Amino acid sequence: MVDLHPAQVLAGGRAALAPHAVRSADDYTAALLEQALDTTADRTGALVRFAGRLDPDEAAALRAALTLVERDPDPREGG
Template identity: 50%
Template sequence: MRRLGDLEAEIMDRLWSWNRPATVREVVDDINETRPIAYTTVMTVTNILYTKGWLRRVKHGRAWLYTPVRSREAYAAALMEDGLGESKDRSAALVHFVENMSDDEVAALREALRNVGRQVEADP
């Protein structure tokens, strides 16, 4: 999976944070609170995200309402998977990754592994 570009990530971040459908106008207005950006630029990049499968859209009057197809967490997981794929030794890469985790992150990882283990046992 290709990492999102800066503006793509900025748009997706807003949509993930808002957790509701939004128009390009809403995204533009929010970005313009911190820096100027043209409506057409955001419209073009939002359409690109739709074409790439990152967003779904439904017509609402004359505007499109956009919502993310994948969660922020699914995106982060895909990036981690890609990172692991770059290594010839996935186990060693995982060890280095875990060595840099905080105690809270290691605890969360242990819990996730326990939960995945329960799901695998439950599946026929």
């Protein structure tokens, strides 16, 4: 099995080097994090352990992201 760079993942699961990927790198990373959380029965525990491993700048970025999501559940939509 070959791991594809996010820019190589296209609609329908086809792989190619193309200028327009279906997913951004951020969307790809978020999907990987979601998949990892899906492997545990204790999502809260996993999130707490993850947060505990962040450095102070990353923790601040996570707090800011959570604040943004509370205001606008899908910031990509610009709503």
